[in-house]
Amino acid sequence: MNSSIIEKIRLAAPLIHCITNYVTVNDVANVLLAIGARPVMADDPEEAEEITALSAGLCLNIGTLNARTIPSMHAAGKRARDLGHPVVLDPVGAGASKLRTETAIRLLDEVHPTLVRGNISEIRTLAVGTGTTSGVDADAADAVTEENLSASADFVCAFAARTGALVAVTGAIDLVTDGSSCYAVRNGRSEMGRVTGTGCQLSALLAAALVTAPSDPIVAVAETVALMGVAGELAWDRMGEHDGNASYRTRIIDSIYCMTDEELAAHASITKL
Amino acid sequence: MNSSIIEKIRLAAPLIHCITNYVTVNDVANVLLAIGARPVMADDPEEAEEITALSAGLCLNIGTLNARTIPSMHAAGKRARDLGHPVVLDPVGAGASKLRTETAIRLLDEVHPTLVRGNISEIRTLAVGTGTTSGVDADAADAVTEENLSASADFVCAFAARTGALVAVTGAIDLVTDGSSCYAVRNGRSEMGRVTGTGCQLSALLAAALVTAPSDPIVAVAETVALMGVAGELAWDRMGEHDGNASYRTRIIDSIYCMTDEELAAHASITKL
Amino acid sequence: MNSSIIEKIRLAAPLIHCITNYVTVNDVANVLLAIGARPVMADDPEEAEEITALSAGLCLNIGTLNARTIPSMHAAGKRARDLGHPVVLDPVGAGASKLRTETAIRLLDEVHPTLVRGNISEIRTLAVGTGTTSGVDADAADAVTEENLSASADFVCAFAARTGALVAVTGAIDLVTDGSSCYAVRNGRSEMGRVTGTGCQLSALLAAALVTAPSDPIVAVAETVALMGVAGELAWDRMGEHDGNASYRTRIIDSIYCMTDEELAAHASITKL
Numbered sequence: 077m078n079s080s081i082i083e084k085i086r087l088a089a090p091l092i093h094c095i096t097n098y099v100t101v102n103d104v105a106n107v108l109l110a111i112g113a114r115p116v117m118a119d120d121p122e123e124a125e126e127i128t129a130l131s132a133g134l135c136l137n138i139g140t141l142n143a144r145t146i147p148s149m150h151a152a153g154k155r156a157r158d159l160g161h162p163v164v165l166d167p168v169g170a171g172a173s174k175l176r177t178e179t180a181i182r183l184l185d186e187v188h189p190t191l192v193r194g195n196i197s198e199i200r201t202l203a204v205g206t207g208t209t210s211g212v213d214a215d216a217a218d219a220v221t222e223e224n225l226s227a228s229a230d231f232v233c234a235f236a237a238r239t240g241a242l243v244a245v246t247g248a249i250d251l252v253t254d255g256s257s258c259y260a261v262r263n264g265r266s267e268m269g270r271v272t273g274t275g276c277q278l279s280a281l282l283a284a285a286l287v288t289a290p291s292d293p294i295v296a297v298a299e300t301v302a303l304m305g306v307a308g309e310l311a312w313d314r315m316g317e318h319d320g321n322a323s324y325r326t327r328i329i330d331s332i333y334c335m336t337d338e339e340l341a342a343h344a345s346i347t348k349l
Numbered sequence: 350m351n352s353s354i355i356e357k358i359r360l361a362a363p364l365i366h367c368i369t370n371y372v373t374v375n376d377v378a379n380v381l382l383a384i385g386a387r388p389v390m391a392d393d394p395e396e397a398e399e400i401t402a403l404s405a406g407l408c409l410n411i412g413t414l415n416a417r418t419i420p421s422m423h424a425a426g427k428r429a430r431d432l433g434h435p436v437v438l439d440p441v442g443a444g445a446s447k448l449r450t451e452t453a454i455r456l457l458d459e460v461h462p463t464l465v466r467g468n469i470s471e472i473r474t475l476a477v478g479t480g481t482t483s484g485v486d487a488d489a490a491d492a493v494t495e496e497n498l499s500a501s502a503d504f505v506c507a508f509a510a511r512t513g514a515l516v517a518v519t520g521a522i523d524l525v526t527d528g529s530s531c532y533a534v535r536n537g538r539s540e541m542g543r544v545t546g547t548g549c550q551l552s553a554l555l556a557a558a559l560v561t562a563p564s565d566p567i568v569a570v571a572e573t574v575a576l577m578g579v580a581g582e583l584a585w586d587r588m589g590e591h592d593g594n595a596s597y598r599t600r601i602i603d604s605i606y607c608m609t610d611e612e613l614a615a616h617a618s619i620t621k622l
Numbered sequence: 623m624n625s626s627i628i629e630k631i632r633l634a635a636p637l638i639h640c641i642t643n644y645v646t647v648n649d650v651a652n653v654l655l656a657i658g659a660r661p662v663m664a665d666d667p668e669e670a671e672e673i674t675a676l677s678a679g680l681c682l683n684i685g686t687l688n689a690r691t692i693p694s695m696h697a698a699g700k701r702a703r704d705l706g707h708p709v710v711l712d713p714v715g716a717g718a719s720k721l722r723t724e725t726a727i728r729l730l731d732e733v734h735p736t737l738v739r740g741n742i743s744e745i746r747t748l749a750v751g752t753g754t755t756s757g758v759d760a761d762a763a764d765a766v767t768e769e770n771l772s773a774s775a776d777f778v779c780a781f782a783a784r785t786g787a788l789v790a791v792t793g794a795i796d797l798v799t800d801g802s803s804c805y806a807v808r809n810g811r812s813e814m815g816r817v818t819g820t821g822c823q824l825s826a827l828l829a830a831a832l833v834t835a836p837s838d839p840i841v842a843v844a845e846t847v848a849l850m851g852v853a854g855e856l857a858w859d860r861m862g863e864h865d866g867n868a869s870y871r872t873r874i875i876d877s878i879y880c881m882t883d884e885e886l887a888a889h890a891s892i893t894k895l
Contacts, residue, residue: 097390098374098390098644099374099375099378099388099390100375100378101644101645102375102645102646102648102649102818102819105645105646105818105819106817106818106867106868106871109815109816109817109818109867110816110866110868114759115645115818116715116718117643117644117645117685117686118686118715118718118719119686119688120686120687120688120721122688122689122721123719123720123721123722126718126719126720126721127718127719130718130719139390140390140391140392140393141393142392142393142395143393144417144688144689144690169389169391172389172391172399172400172403173391173395173396173399173400174399175393175395175396175399176396213387269382270382270383270606271379271382272375272378272379272382272388273375273378310864314864318583318587318600318603318607319603319607320383320602320603320604320606320607321379321382321383321602321603321606322383322598322599322600322601322602322603322606323599323600323603325379325868326868326869326872327864327868327869328868329866329867329868330864330865330866330867330868330869331864331866333816333866333867333868334864334865334866370663371644371647371663372647372648372651372661372663373648375648376648412663413663413664413665413666414666415665415666415668415690416666416668416690417690442662442664445662445664445672445673445676446664446668446669446672446673446676447668447669447672448666448668448669448672486660542655543655543656543879544652544655545648545651545655545661546648546651591856591860591873591876591877591880592876592880593656593875593876593877593878594652594655594656594875594876594879595652595656595871595872595873595874595875595876595879596872596873598652599872
């Protein structure tokens with residue numbers, strides 16, 4: 077597999093508009109800068125569409141949604157689609173509250189995002205209305221495992237086919253599908269779950285990737301999902317004796333900043349199912 | 350003193366709902382993950398109660414309060430109390446503005462938090478209406494010292510007795526009381542004041558601690574206050590030549606991630622007054 | 623040049639009120655603590671003026687402006703001016719949306735900030751209504767270079783003279799002017815652009831600097847601009863093999879925490895034009 081997604085993004089340096097949560101927004105900005113993209117955050121209805129029009133891609137993340145930013149997400153999302161820009165939807169915590177579930181479903185139905193990236197419980201909530209989301213984490217009962225891999229892939233693939241969106245489900249095993257093909261990505265470490273926002277970061281990176289690889293989006297998505305996982309692996313190898321999740325947070329972004337095509341190609345584990 | 354609060358939290362992995370300020374929210378999320386709890390941030394009135402109901406504990410922090418989030422704090426706080434969940438109130442900057450003072454007092458009166466954690470000026474403001482809060486820091490004139498320790502403890506204890514809340518006052522010497530017993534905790538370093546949000550982090554950790562130790566809350570609170578201080582001490586010992594407050598910030602959270610019961614027991618300085 | 627701005631700020635420890643964006647706010651707070659100032663963030667109209675009155679200086683940053691915070695900026699700005707406090711305006715992304723451009727121009731016209739700090743595209747937008755702002759970054763076409771230095775300085779100086787504000791334009795070469803004198807600062811590294819918020823941090827530091835050097839503000843501004851650049855240079859020298867922009871972010875703030883007058887004097891490159 078040609079792992080040139082890093083070079084593509086660095087070359088294009090796309091401006092990515094993020095309407096995202098205030099918990100992880102700084103890391104989202106820095107991870108975009110790490111890979112060579114450029115972030116712009118703007119969430120007010122008065123300017124959301126205009127900032128979207130200026131940008132190359134859009135990332136909608138409902139992590140700390142509110143009555144002011146939901147209309148901004150809709151307006152920006154529709155504008156981006158009209159302009160042919162990729163839109164990533166990150167349905168953080170869908171299933172955890174009625175507001176999150178309904179907002180995510182409405183964005184899915186009305187904006188028609190290019191890609192949805194979430195954990196398996198969030199995706200189940202969007203697909204069948206009942207995930208067992210526990211806060212913003214996936215529920216263990218939903219987890220994609222080697223045992224249920226085939227059934228999980230079928231489920232996610234059917235959801236992608238029905239919605240017309242690319243879908244990336246991240247967890248111990250990641251699944252990427254466009255509704256016909258499906259890839260499993262086996263990268264990353266469980267300790268990444270101890271750093272807030274690695275999923276948010278990936279969603280923003282995926283918006284950058286989709287801008288730069290319009291002709292083969294599913295491969296770009298699979299490579300970018302692998303990239304985030306590989307960053308987590310390399311960062312863990314660089315941990316020192318007293319390092320914990322705060323150092324890990326720093327090292328993950330650093331690993332993306334430093335990553336070469338060769339490193340990604342050597343470590344990425346992407347399998348077509 | 351049995352310092353098993355770390356193991357208790359790691360075992361329970363409680364979901365903690367934080368309605369908190371956007372300045373330090375990322376560190377609050379990461380410190381909860383460091384100790385083995387799970388954070389969820391949600392501040393819109395449309396979902397605050399529902400997220401609280403899903404969670405095991407609630408932390409209300411008024412650091413960047415506004416007209417939209419104050420009602421969320423009240424609704425979430427009352428719901429948590431109805432459900433028997435612990436509620437921590439962090440009255441950031443009470444005394445610095447009418448809005449902060451009144452909001453903190455109303456939350457105290459109407460939500461009846463399980464625990465109030467603040468600096469001495471904030472607590473004085475809540476207790477007698479006149480602290481000399483200087484921004485979000487305690488005023489030197491209010492400081493708890495060895496000289497005024499007994500009088501300070503009496504003051505804080507009376508406040509706890511009157512409100513029915515546990516109270517943790519943090520500063521050079523920390524005081525923890527339930528209105529009858531009072532503990533002094535002598536841990537931490539003054540340099541922790543050069544990192545924004547160590548108080549916010551502690552408040553969130555206290556919510557996690559209270560979830561896991563309902564039968565002996567005052568000891569859990571004292572241990573957790575000591576834990577934060579010990580993390581500051583251990584993190585300082587790990588500082589390198591050119592490290593400053595930004596590295597210290599990272600190392601404090603790392604120290605919580607790595608801390609063992611034995612380390613905590615060896616360093617905690619908790620005295621019953 | 624006497625580089626005592628660090629000592630002045632450490633001695634005064636001024637309280638700086640920041641109404642700022644949620645992307646970089648944590649770094650803004652920590653950089654103020656690094657230099658020995660004290661941050662307070664408060665953006666609600668109900669308390670903005672009161673917090674300003676309590677503080678010594680004000681930093682208005684429109685990075686994630688919205689309908690609720692714009693009135694807070696106006697109210698706080700006017701109150702600060704009435705009290706004789708320095709006000710810094712950081713017009714993040716002016717030119718990128720009508721809302722940003724109009725808000726920045728109205729703040730400039732109605733608040734009369736002591737200092738405006740921005741990139742050259744933002745300043746062009748304020749000066750002539752047409753910058754070629756690309757998101758929140760300066761456009762390459764606008765860049766201040768050795769070739770256009772004299773013309774750029776004249777342009778910025780005229781803008782300062784017309785508005786009555788000090789102006790600091792940061793980029794590869796920084797310009798500082800009060801409308802009559804103009805300084806060029808040649809410090810910093812291009813890699814600082816890969817860390818979100820170094821401009822926001824500088825704006826907050828400038829508010830602290832202006833509090834402590836009312837008699838010679840332009841020199842204080844030039845020194846503080848140099849300080850930020852020198853921090854970026856020293857931090858880069860301390861980067862390790864696998865470090866990237868996330869570590870750089872930490873090391874820049876650390877460098878400010880650790881910086882001595884001697885280091886600043888040895889590295890600052892400030893030229894009167």
